[in-house]
Amino acid sequence: MTYVVTDNCIKCKYTDCVEVCPVDCFYEGENxxxxxxxxxxxxxxxxxxxxxxxxxxxxxxSATPAWLALNHEFASVWPNITRKKQPPGDADDWNGVPGKFDVHFSSKPGGEE
Structure with missing residues (x-):
């Protein structure tokens, strides 16, 4: 078994999870x-x-095979993130908004401060 990040992370990108991960298995995309x-x-x-x-x-x-595949694909190309960062200023506005993947998903890597 593994854990999978799904679409509600898009444009929220809180990093509280990163801080507690004992094996640093999170990778950061643009959003x-x-x-x-x-x-x-x-x-x-x-x-x-x-x-x-x-x-x-x-x-x-909620962790469909498509989300598992997306996590695997982008964890192979995005940079590893090991420390908590500030979320985007409008993260709370995006939390819970449905249908974010089709309109807002970015395949670009993250890591910029």
Whole structure:
């Protein structure tokens, strides 16, 4: 099993989860994070830390095979993130907004301060 970051992270990109991850398996895109499924140790400590409630075990219906594949694909090309950062200024406005993937997902890497 692994954990998967899903669409509610898009444009929220809170990094509270990163700070508690014991194996540093989070990777940063321009406007969301992903978890590398081969590095995740299935501890689940990140789940309660996510203000956007965007992290699910891969056995949860919210963690579709498409989200698992997206996490794997982009964890292979985006930079690793190991420290908490400030979320975007409008993150709270985007939290819970449905349908963000089709309009707002960016495949660009993150990491800029």
């Amino acid at each position: 969301m994070l992903v978890i590398h499924p081969d590095e995740c140790i299935d501890c689940g400590v990140c789940v309660p830390e996510c203000p956007a409630e965007a992290i699910f075990p891969d056995t949860d219906p």
